[in-house]
Amino acid sequence: MSARIRRLLVVIAFIQISITTSQNSDRVALQALKHAWQGPPLSSWRDGSDPCGGDWVGITCTNSRVTSIILSSTGLTGGLPGDIGQFTELVVLDLSYNTGLTGSLTSAIGNLPKLTNLILVGCNFNGPIPKTIGNLERLRYLSLNSNGFTGTIPASIGRLKNLYWLDLSDNQLTGGLPVSDGVEPGLDMLTHAKHFHLGDNKLSGDIPLGLFNSNMTLIHLLFDHNSLTGNIPSTLSLVVTLEVVRLDRNSLSGDVPSNINRLTNVTEMYLSNNLLTGPVPNLTGMNRLNYLDLSNNSFDQSDIPSWFSTLQSLTTIKMHFTNLVGELPATLFSIPQLQNVDLSNNRINGSLDISSNPSTQLELVDLRTNLISDFSQQRQYAAGVYTFGLILLANPICTESGATENEFCSLPTKTSASYSTPSNNCVPPPCGSDLVSSPNCQCAYPFTGLFSFKAPSFSSMTNASIYDSLHNLLTLFFRNATLPVDSLSLKNPSRNLEDYLVITLEVFPSGQPSFNRTGIIGVAFALSNQTFKPKTDFNTYTFNAESYKFFSESISEGAKSKTSNTGIIIGSAVGGCVLAVLLVLAGMYAIRQKGRAEKAVQHNQPFALWDPTSASGGVPQLKGARSFTFEELRKYTDNFSETSQIGAGGYGNVYKGSFPNGQLIAIKRARQGSTQGGLEFKTELELLSRVHHKNVVGLIGFCFDQGEQMLVYEYIVNGTLKDSLSGRSGIRLDWMRRLKIALGAARGLQYLHDLADPPIIHRDVKTNNILLDQRLVAKVADFGLSKPLSDANRTHITTQVKGTMGYMDPEYYMTQQLTEKSDVYSFGVVMLELITARNPIERGKYIVREVKQVMDKNKELYNLHEILDPTIGLSSQLKGLEKYVDLSLRCVDEKGNQRPGMSEIVKELESIMTFVGLNPGSEPSTSASYEGTDKDYSHPYSNDSLFAYSGGILPPKMHPK
Template sequence: MGRSSQLQLVDLRENKIESLTPGSGYSNTLMLYGNPYCLESSNTQVAYCQRQETIPTPYTTSLESCGPNRKQCTGFQKLSPASCDCQVPYEGKLTFRAPFFRDVANANLFGKLEESLWSNLTLPARSVFLQNPFFDSSAYLQVQLLLFPSSGKFFSHSDIQRMGNVLSNQLFKPPDVFGPYVFNGFNYPFPARNGVFLSKGAIAGIAVASAFLLLGLVVIALYAIRQQKLARMAIELSRPFASWAPGVKDAGGAPQLKGARLFSFDELKKCTNNFSNSNEIGSGGYGKVYRGVLQDGPPVAIKRAQQGSMQGALEFKTEIELLSRVHHKNLVGLVGFCFEQEEQMLVYEYMPNGTLRESLSGRSGIALDWKMRLRVTLGSARGIAYLHELANPPIIHRDIKTTNILLDENLTAKVADFGLSKLVSDGGKGHVSTQVKGTLGYLDPEYYMTQQLTEKSDVYSFGVVMLELITSKLPIEKGKYIVREVRLAMDNQDDQYCGLGGVMDPYIKKEGSLVGFRKFLDLAMQCVEESANDRPTMNVVVKAIETVLQDDEVNSNPTSASSSATDFGTAKGPPRHPYNDNVSGHKHVAFSDTFDYSSGYNLSMKIEPK
């Protein structure tokens, strides 16, 4: 198993380790105190068995280059590590929401962050000071940031505006190991005309005067709004979320955002060349998907609802709220959204290889061999497990299917489409009673009949996806249901294909022996058990697939737009099993007019509506 060169400390104190294999090659800090292994007399003098109470202190930018007799700064001034002079820095807080490390004492990583900051912000070398990095209760990395001017004591107003814009709008890209971030800049103490700081009393006086002035302006504004309808309309137009989805039932209030960027209509119009047909990469009853290139470079996928139509407003809001608060390498990333001029658009990271369904059907031109399918399975399973176990509160996706699993340029799987997702509060950890929604063929029959949604409902849908990876068939074809057909065809006496030679995808069948095929099939069939209690959790699914890959010594590196809502009406009388009848003629299915984000086609091609 590989080991990162950045690994500095391994703390295994007070565990039940009884033996240690020598010759591991690990030479950094290893803590084993309190384990049975260290109680043996022959091992009591080993360094890593001794009590170790000291933990490396958090990283702070070094000022050693300024010497022992460095200046003592007062007031707002701080010592610059670049000039060793007292200057007034621009201060703020960086919050990294999904860093790929936990060592807050790693000078190498934080040194790279400093270098990327002064380089991107066009500041002199070593003019960045970092201190007090720590992980808060949400596992977010908090770092205090100080930026020093290139000359003189102060930054200019334009410098502060420029740096604040770069950091607040996330135009600065930190090293990949730090992940996405949010910047909170503090007020900068600009000097008075004579070059000195304003006193605290002067600042307090200005604040009080400003408060009275603001109060007067508010009174005038309220009077103007009351007297002039045109003024009221202007204010409402300047605040598009003040009347979120007007006239749409159950749309709720404005979305609760966490990191999603609000785009103007003109920005998205420009980056898609006025939504030209040449940039269209998908279409459906809900609207169209366009490829666009933002001003700062990265390509994006823009899902645009039909102009003037506010259908799916609840799903639109849900997807914004969920995608802006969950961050995982196997979940599709939300860049931002637009809600302006009767336009309703979502902006996602661009996924050049489209959906898993397109690859399995051959429409994308990408042929997935068996090992690729195992990696896709593992990546998407990790994304779903994150939603179930690590999101706070937990999230049930409710529409897992191959058209909602997207592939990036490295064929890394990312789960998409959160329009139907449900949050699970602590009080409702067992299940959520809700109207049945999902996609026929992937829908958990127990959820359909009881209307009680659980995390195991996603497990059932994922089991159907696994069977698709084996057969490349749709869940329902010509009235035949994939789960039933596989179950009938299974033959444990067949050591090679378990009886599925006649229904599996010929592309992987020609490979011959498929590593872990029987384990994979058994796991899929456990996922589609009729009773939710008999299904594994997504964490168990992840570990089982990891085992299959490890058995074959495969180094997997899995790195996740639309609201494809299918709503199942409630028939009169007791609920019927959704797959026991002729599934192609099911009477209780009402497909909505929404569609999947799918960027896998050539730009000249059109995606047919679902």
């Protein structure tokens, strides 16, 4: 054999050894994943079998190497081990919609050089996004949305030159937006990216001027619902490819750049709920604009813009609270596709002229709280010629004699969209538990999830043809993708807090009642990977699916199991005789242990001996609270649907519901493993059933049925005081309203301390636990940590320290002795938060210390101008502020015996209100003129603070954002 042949054989052998080693490395890594995870698809991952032989669900190979792991919506639980970095040929990793996947994202994720798609939508991963993610040079899709990631956005993402889709929305990310500086990369380097989705986080700081450049090809820029500050950078206009811009629900200030109308491709623009000033932006030339929202900004008083009637593509224009002045042109209402006009709470005057030929799509014109004195088409409107809704409430035209009879001088009855995909010319049959009738009238287990369209071009919620169009697009898509789909249904369209269009999707299997695991993976991946592209009316979306529990393999395995059990039953009969003897002996021992066990159960499970239908031991002492069954509450909340959810926390979720008579309710539902256990549930239930005061949230009832723990409250429409101070609710609080809110909350706490029987220490007073009703009346909420004061402990209670950092009484923390003055301290912090709109602890600075450091009693307003909330009003309007600050600082005295009681606080707040010319006995003015009256804001009926402290050592840097 020649030397050349021998060398060739050595090379071939080396290659074969390398391939075999790599294949073994993949097998070892898959076994590590199987060990780290639990879930239905792993039953096909059999030890010793070939993962590339086609039997391993979710695993795809090329040349005997693992190139894709797709296990979306399959019920996986566990963490993502570092062994994932061994799949050096991996191209696609999709673990979306597995809420049981938790823990941090391993830095080994950066060891996947060929990865193009990293999709972890709707899991529960947390911790920082590792910097090593910047090593994935081939990455095109990065979707980490709807998790719990914290920390800053890694600057290393700027190295992903091939990135097309960046979605980090709906997390807990903080800090600023990274921009390259010659040393570190930044987002400005992603010139091939089309999508920046960073909304629903806690990002802060200015939007850097260098973030945008003319080389970028972005089409969707979504930065909404963060804490971004500073100006909108003028460089934004350089990205002429932009089609959707969402900067709303931040704290952006200054003028809107004068060159913003260079973005002539933009179809949807949201700049609402900021602190923008200067002139109303000139949008002349933005002829493709469909949806415009500039509401709730502090623009200079401005005449009606000339571009109002020139933007002929508009479907929606929202500009309430924007200081508009003048008479509306009749041509505005003739824009062909116009559906919704909201110009309420401005200074629009003169005569309203709708024109003789308004848009046939027009549904609502809201001009409430303006200065309109006449309506040219009043008779035609009264005669029903016009089919759209018109609101002129709180205009001069509605103050004339007899004007209240006009339909447009009152709020129209609100109707919700009730669309549901109709059946295909068939009669839906009755279906069993969990089975649903498909549009083809077949009972099946559908794959279900929620579409969230973040920038639809329309505002209509009642036009069925829009949803029919989406249904047809989805049907065609699934058919062309050759997925095992029989039909699909869309239902319950609604708008959520972020003004996203949310629609429930049900996908039904073909040829059998349920999907197999491969089918679910295919359907889920098509939506998580953005393979489905809706038409431009719907624009960008996210899809969040429920984990699928009805795999056909599981059902078949269950049937086989029943057959095989027949033989087992015969053998068991013999063994049962022996077992009976053993049970008699065990029973004798159990009787001896019964007393001890019952005491332990009563301590750990305070409801364990409670039968709601009898007067057995452990029954909470209730006064007037109604008992609900689980089935009743499930009906009132549309089966606890995601669209009904209005809040979430460590304890569980809060849902909005309604009784058959239309009364709205809020339902706090505990989940397993919640931070509040049965004892706290029973405490809150017993305490709340005894308290009845207009400044304390009302308990309607409870549910202790089928293992559920739920509390049913009155629904408080305007959400939390924290929402209003942060700007999330859209309600603007001036000095007078803040005084009234402070007085209302103080009266609620005074009632708890002095008049409740027994007296109650709240123990968690904070702005998240003060709610505002439709008249902005303050109501104290959340009694999960509260403690009653019995006759034996009227002075104090020695107890484990619990509460929220920043509001907690330092004396209580040091001594563990809880007194009424602990609530006073927390209320003092709330008073300071009311005038500054700052978190108690922000960027390491404590609000009490900040106020004390800058205040100077020898200067106007105690020299507090720099830290006062800019929206509170002008300095000349803040009469009585000094007295208010003096009172709040007495409340936060380090020594409890130096603090005033709540009754004294109430008297002093009443005195301040009298001093400023307000009647302390009057109710706050209605919020009807403030945005947010009819919206669903988060409700803190649970201990939902991520910073709730329940004893032990305080973690470092523990401060809310």
